[in-house]
Amino acid sequence: MTPLEVAGLQTFYGKSHILHDVGLTVKEGEIVVLLGRNGAGKTTTLRSIMGLTPPREGNVRLFGTDATRMSPYRVAGLGVGYVPEGRKIFANLSVEDNLRVPAVRPGPWNTTRVFETFPRLAERRDNRGRQLSGGEQEMLSIARALLLNPKLLLLDEPSQGLAPLIVKEVFQIIKTMRQEGISILLVEQNVRVSLAVADRAYVLDDGAIIYSGSAAELAGDEERVRSMAGASAKEWVTSDI
Template identity: 65%
Template sequence: MSAVLEAEGLQTYYGKSHILHGVSLTVGEGELVALLGRNGAGKTTTMRSIMGLTVPREGRVKLFGRDTTGKPPYRVANLGVGYVPEGRKIFGHLTVHENLLVPPQTKGPWTIETVYRLFPRLDERRTSKGGRLSGGEQEMLSIARALLLNPKFLILDEPSQGLAPVIVQEVMRTVGRMKSEGMSILLVEQNAFLALELADRAYVLSDGEVVYDGAAATLADDRARMEQLAGVSHAAVDIRH
């Protein structure tokens, strides 16, 4: 299996605050990898380091075999990386359809019409302002916008955060569908149960260090260890079709 992402020895700071302490992780082609950990463990900083939003002081990031360390985010995205940030970051003053017109047109299976078919709620609300959407609808819009780049690798940061269980089911079924279609995915998720149900492998961060690296099923079966290491939610949500 060829590596889509190779991050090695990331040492990332915010000013004088040392956040990541030698974080290393990989994502293989067609693989879904979960990144778990308590709030403040360094998950979002890891995503930002990969995307070039916060450049690590030490360590290397390779995407599709190319060294992207220190490259600006648009260069990273142009390689075929989609990023759905925590907090959605949609344009509240634009309509749903206008939000979907923001990404540059790229060749591939994902078009505005195909994402409307994927998310019928967005089709129904295509003329609604982004700021008037529910949290779940905003998450769908954020994912749809990333898909329009036709990425080969998708990074999702806390897609279920703040959503009602029924909407979480819908969002996670979508993630599962993307995986089944061969997309490589790095999933940062507070709900460990959900993430491990979908993932092939998992990493756990604690205070900016990797404290677990292994099969998702192995971690899911060891509830005591998962609680001790991850300190995250285990609420069960049925994401089967």
């Protein structure tokens, strides 16, 4: 059963028309990356899928179920984890207490498994969220979503503001999640690194999909990536992720 099928999304903020007939799919076991310049509508797409900013038109199907008008907690209940832009951890809670916040669902991911996968978090389990580095906060945000034992994970800009070595570590974790059978929809500004791990790619421009296809094919066309996704020279470097 296909984890995610989105068709014809028309999403607004007030009178501002943000998404224009957006459609995409994420198949079982895939990493799909959604690229685009700042303000293209990437975060709004994830929010529309999660029910945080419901579309006025179009539909969202999750694992064969119509989830277009579902509340976020019901979307999560279908097996969808969401790691928002900016991490949104609890700054005054310890790492361990942050991990107690999600309503844990049955499955392979529990606190013990999280600390094995993220040893840095295990070392800092008593530290408050505000005492963590940006990379550690991102790991905590991902770990918290994994405790829901999702079948589909939506990641919004996981590399934002992170040092290159930490970016590599975060993307290795993303690859591990796919090996665990989790399907992933990834929103990213780091074009080269995200295309290196993704199976397929979509590019948004002014709220509309302008590319849909193989991530490897897109990665091989530097000029097209620069024009469509706004990749900077710094981002467009050889990656060994």
